[in-house]
Amino acid sequence: MTFESNLDKYAELTVRVAVNIQSGQSLWINAPIHHPEFVRLIARKAYQAGAKHVHIEWQDAICTQIKYTYAPDEAFHEYPSWRAQALDELADNNGAYLLIDADDPELLKDIDPSRISANSKAAGAKLVKWRESMSSYQMTWSIIAAPSSAWAKKVFPHLEEEAAISALWDAIFKATRVDQENPIQTWVDHNATLRSKREQLNEKQFRKIHYRAPGTELSVELPANHIWRGGSATNETGGFDFNPNIPTEEVFISPHRMGTHGTVRSTKPLSYQGNLINNFSITFDNGRVVDYTAEQGFESLKAMIEMDEGAHYLGEIALVPHESPISNSNLIFFNTLYDENASNHLALGRAFPTCIEGGTSMSKEEQESAGLNNSLIHVDFMIGSAEMDIDGEHADGTIEPIFRKGNWAF
Numbered sequence: 001m002t003f004e005s006n007l008d009k010y011a012e013l014t015v016r017v018a019v020n021i022q023s024g025q026s027l028w029i030n031a032p033i034h035h036p037e038f039v040r041l042i043a044r045k046a047y048q049a050g051a052k053h054v055h056i057e058w059q060d061a062i063c064t065q066i067k068y069t070y071a072p073d074e075a076f077h078e079y080p081s082w083r084a085q086a087l088d089e090l091a092d093n094n095g096a097y098l099l100i101d102a103d104d105p106e107l108l109k110d111i112d113p114s115r116i117s118a119n120s121k122a123a124g125a126k127l128v129k130w131r132e133s134m135s136s137y138q139m140t141w142s143i144i145a146a147p148s149s150a151w152a153k154k155v156f157p158h159l160e161e162e163a164a165i166s167a168l169w170d171a172i173f174k175a176t177r178v179d180q181e182n183p184i185q186t187w188v189d190h191n192a193t194l195r196s197k198r199e200q201l202n203e204k205q206f207r208k209i210h211y212r213a214p215g216t217e218l219s220v221e222l223p224a225n226h227i228w229r230g231g232s233a234t235n236e237t238g239g240f241d242f243n244p245n246i247p248t249e250e251v252f253i254s255p256h257r258m259g260t261h262g263t264v265r266s267t268k269p270l271s272y273q274g275n276l277i278n279n280f281s282i283t284f285d286n287g288r289v290v291d292y293t294a295e296q297g298f299e300s301l302k303a304m305i306e307m308d309e310g311a312h313y314l315g316e317i318a319l320v321p322h323e324s325p326i327s328n329s330n331l332i333f334f335n336t337l338y339d340e341n342a343s344n345h346l347a348l349g350r351a352f353p354t355c356i357e358g359g360t361s362m363s364k365e366e367q368e369s370a371g372l373n374n375s376l377i378h379v380d381f382m383i384g385s386a387e388m389d390i391d392g393e394h395a396d397g398t399i400e401p402i403f404r405k406g407n408w409a410f
Contacts, residue, residue: 001179003169010144010178011041013246015049017187018142019096020242023050025140026095028087030057032102035146039100061107061148065274068111076118084126091133094237096140104150105334108274113303116273120307124376135378136353136360140235140242145172145337154334175247175326175338187243194231197319198251200410201228204400206392209255209317211264211344213388215281220317221259223371225357228253230318236360247326249341252318254351256371258287260314264346268332268339268382275300276334280381282348288312289348305348310375316347322386322406336380344384344403349375 015021027046031039043054067075090097108116124131133139152164159167173179177186205226211218230251232241261284269278277297282305283290289312294301305311318340326333326342333339351372353359359367364374390403401409 003166006169006173006178007038008041009183010173010176011038011045013176013178013183013187014042014098014142014144015045016184018144018243018246019046019098019140020240021046021049021051021096022238022240024052025050026053026055026090026093027051028055028057028090028095028097030059030097030099032100032146032148033058033060034148035100035102038146042098061102061104061150065107065111068108068115073115073118076115077122079119079122079126081126084130087127087130088133091130091139094139094235096142096242097134098141099143101143101145101335101337102148102151103271103335104148104274105154105269105271106274106276107150109276111274113275113299116275116300117303117307120273121376124307131350135350137233137236138360139237142242142244142246143337144176144246145335147172151335155331171329171331171333174329175341177247177325187246191231191241191243194248194251197408198228198230201251201253201392201402202226204392204394206400207395208259208393209402210391210393210399211262211383211388212390213265213267213383213385215265216263216383216388218260218262218264218284220314221256221371222253223256223356226253227355227357229352229355233354245337245341247338247341249324249326250318250320250345252316252352252355254355254372255314255317256287257313257351257368257373258371260284260287264383266381266383267385268343269334270297270379270381271334271336272297272300272304272379277301277304277381284314287314304377304379307349307377308375310373311349311377311379313348313373313375314346315349315351315373315375315378316345316380318345318347318380319390319403320344320384321403321408322384322388339382340380342384343382344388344390344406345380345382347378347380349373349377349379 147168156164280294386406
């Protein structure tokens, strides 16, 4: 199968499954400047699917790096209101948003973390409504990926640049199942499998989840009337399905804000805002982070946790079997979209109101009272391995295996 045919199928999968464009919808694509042909393919297919407008927002990583290097400090305490208003308008009109991730995992490694943190806080304050629309599925959105030279060389350091990019494309096509004969039907089947797992977990309504692995001994309480999610999601405004992430191998839940106890150890590097955080551990008491260490990227980890009070608490726990396509590739992608789908993971920060019955119609105060966390950030980090066991604890205290040696126990 040729690269061109795979790229065409990838664009088709993006339009028909990831954002699942409906007639009359507008699509906003946040795209890297070095993939114009791929973006044009997506735009063409989106219009053919019935899109009314396709707006392209081009991003250049080098210009981002230049700004962080040379702009005055006050620039990072501001965020353009016009962009926030445009995104809010997209959400208000039930538009679709697509992010094509091609970031260099260490783009900002030489930048003062306080500048990055200030920019995140400024953006978070302006994008509250937008992010609420996304987390409550009031609009359609998805994240996919495409290689950049720097990212490809990080994953395949032994290859020359062109060969590394080609190898990363191949890895992306395999992880997204684009290399199969009918990727769209394959994703219909895959989403059905994930739906079956989340339905089984929803029936059990575990009170707590317990993790055990080298360096990890963690207990996480779940809120009452919780809802496991995973695979496809449903646009609450239009009633049609879409996939927020491609690839995805997870089922996930938002835990009770105050119910996490113990220590967890990372198993893969975390690329956070252009910096790598590696070999780190986090300790929780009564839900809150009380201690953390990192062999690499400690200052970035500190800046992330100190972003706001909500960043000290979990907003998500996700189950991913060790025997899955991305994990079986034996690659470290240095990209959260991919690495989180090779491993059980947790997320610090904002919870999902869709993960509790009636959550999307609750006020912020009601969500917090129900146990959901709120924060400017939502950052996934990987904790799973073939050595991890996970148990569910029922309301009567009985224990049931969920994972054994990194894979489903039921």
